[in-house]
Amino acid sequence: MSLPALTAAVESTRHWFGKPSVTQLIKPTRQTFLEITKDYAIHPMGSIAAMIGTNSHKAFEDASPDGWMAEHRMTDDITSGCFDAYDPTTQTLWDWKFFRSGRIARCLGMTPKWRKRTVTRGKRKGEEVWEQIWEPNGVRKVMDIAIQLNYYRYMMENEGLPVKQIRVNMFLRSSIDAEAKKMGLTQAAYIVPINLISKRWIRLYFETKAKRLREALQNGVCPPPCKKSERWDSSKTYPNRRCADWCDVNEYCDFFQTHHCGNYHKEMPRE
Known part of the structure; x- marks a missing residue:
């Protein structure tokens, strides 16, 4: 990778400024503690998607309609965070995510299962083989996203920005290839609704995570x-x-x- 690309890969990582961000608190406490206290190397190839996402966020910010709020940073006594976009007319909090096909399929409630099928052609005709299929109407795997966005909602409403609904616009990082079609994906983008979580519970969750991280950093003891x-x-x-x-x-x-x-x-x- 060229030097500009490597530099951009580093910039896509989270930094420590003395106060944990929402993204840092969502991670396991031990992982965040080690990222703050240790010098570590990143694999730049693994940061390509993050770079694409960052640049796309900037494009969406520039294209926001009049009256919308975009990339607005907030802070409170626990943490800090930045939401992607807010439509004050419909009081909708928007978030942009760039995922691989498997992650989007799970967020839509597609569930992978294995079944036997009989080969109908070729040298293996008549043999039974196992194949993976994706079935709809399962549990949507969006809990980590829901926790993140509901705390943004909590901070927004403390700033006088009411949120009636949360939507995530998910974009397929790859093309609609055979693998994506097997998972039931037929388009490059989906809008996924996120349920609202009790503000009392979401506050307690982040309060607890921040306290555990703060105590670990103060004592210099790695969390469990x-x-x-x-x-x-x-x-x-x-x-x-x-x-x-x-x-x-x-x-x-x-x-x-x-x-x-x-x-x-x-x-x-x-x-």
């Missing part, structure tokens, strides 16, 4: 290992995939060093 759900410990073949593929500071994590010293995750595509 991430929970199983935070490590994405749901696959027997590729357990704890977030630890191996999505944590830039896993080299400093004793849990990762104890459980994941192999390289069997490296060929798994990121979603």
Whole structure:
């Protein structure tokens, strides 16, 4: 990668300014603690999508209709954050996300399942093989997004900006290829509604996460290992995939060093 591209990859990472951001508090506390306290390297190839997303956010900001608010930064006694766009006419909070096909499919409620089918042509005609299919009407996997945007809503309403609904415009990072079609995706963008969460609960959640991070930083003691759900410990073949593929500071994590010293995750595509 060229030097400008490498520099942009670094700029797409989160920095520490003495107060945690909403994005930092959504992460597992141990991961955020290590990112703040350790010098670590990032894989620039993994930041390409973030760079594309950042540039696209700027394009959307420039194209916002008159009266809309865009890229508005907020802060309170717990954290700080910046929402993407707000339509005051409909009192709608908008967010832009750039995802791979698998992530969008799960956000839409598509669920992967395995079934047997009989091969009808070729040398393997008549054989039974397993294939993965995606079925609709499942649980929408949007909890992390809902937590993030509902805290933006909490801060916005404290600033006098009422929010009646939350919408996420999700954009497919790749083309509508065969893989995307298998997952039920037929277009390059989708609007996904996000349910409103109790403001009392969302405040308590971020208050607790911020307190744990603050105490860890003050005492210089690494927080406990991430929970199983935070490590994405749901696959027997590729357990704890977030630890191996999505944590830039896993080299400093004793849990990762104890459980994941192999390289069997490296060929798994990121979603």
